[in-house]
Amino acid sequence: MDMEKVAQGFELVVANIMLLSEKLDTDFYDAFVEQNAAFLDDTDQGIVELSVNNDKLRQLNLSNKEWQKLFQFVLLKGSQVAPLQPNHAMTPDAIGLIFNFIIEHLNKNSELRLIEFGSGMGNLAETLLVNLNKKVDYVGFEVDDLLLDLSASMAEIMRSQAEFMQIDAVQKRLMEPADVVVSDLPIGFYPDDEVAKNFEVATTDGHTFAHHLLIEQSFNYLKEGSFAIFLAPEDLLTSPQGPLLK
Numbered sequence: 001m002d003m004e005k006v007a008q009g010f011e012l013v014v015a016n017i018m019l020l021s022e023k024l025d026t027d028f029y030d031a032f033v034e035q036n037a038a039f040l041d042d043t044d045q046g047i048v049e050l051s052v053n054n055d056k057l058r059q060l061n062l063s064n065k066e067w068q069k070l071f072q073f074v075l076l077k078g079s080q081v082a083p084l085q086p087n088h089a090m091t092p093d094a095i096g097l098i099f100n101f102i103i104e105h106l107n108k109n110s111e112l113r114l115i116e117f118g119s120g121m122g123n124l125a126e127t128l129l130v131n132l133n134k135k136v137d138y139v140g141f142e143v144d145d146l147l148l149d150l151s152a153s154m155a156e157i158m159r160s161q162a163e164f165m166q167i168d169a170v171q172k173r174l175m176e177p178a179d180v181v182v183s184d185l186p187i188g189f190y191p192d193d194e195v196a197k198n199f200e201v202a203t204t205d206g207h208t209f210a211h212h213l214l215i216e217q218s219f220n221y222l223k224e225g226s227f228a229i230f231l232a233p234e235d236l237l238t239s240p241q242g243p244l245l246k
Contacts, residue, residue: 028082036153087186096127117169117183122151141167181228185211
């Protein structure tokens with residue numbers, strides 16, 4: 001990986017995001033989506049500098065790993081200038097590489113189907129897709145429009161074989177089962193008690209933790225003998241609803 005090229009690309013992308021944010025009077029993340037679209041479609045939105053910067057970006061001829069690193073830095077920049085709620089925060093490479101290590105050691109097949117609950121900005125997805133030494137059939141579930149647009153536009157630039165779907169992962173869908181389910185679990189209460197009451201982990205006292213429901217739901221998407229990997233809160237088993245999960 002050429003970190004000098006990554007740094008050059010980062011400066012060009014951020015410059016374009018700022019240009020678009022000012023011209024379109026929008027926030028960092030919407031402008032990021034517009035920048036990705038401008039790069040893919042070779043359009044300039046009436047901004048000459050935008051096109052010039054994207055031409056320079058193309059000339060860098062970045063690899064998938066370099067794009068993934070560049071996009072992670074851009075998302076980190078976004079978190080400084082336009083902080084998001086914690087459940088929308090990016091999953092950093094350090095966590096993604098731990099997931100990668102576990103998957104490589106627990107699944108020795110050359111191909112696998114992977115489903116992610118709450119794919120968010122797509123950084124965990126791309127970390128896995130560029131580092132796993134396997135052919136990966138990836139599907140990400142996400143309910144937020146902006147996060148879907150971000151992850152899908154980055155995946156298109158990287159030419160990743162990734163599919164992102166606007167799905168509430170708590171609500172079961174008929175789908176081909178997976179070899180692995182992963183999630184950087186969104187933490188909090190699930191608002192629909194009617195849906196939650198169909199789960200073993202449901203509480204009868206108020207709302208049920210969404211992360212508990214997702215853990216149970218993962219079993220419905222897994223092939224026999226397969227596994228799920230979660231980034232979970234450290235009080236997962238000691239919270240007031242911990243006994244229900246156990």
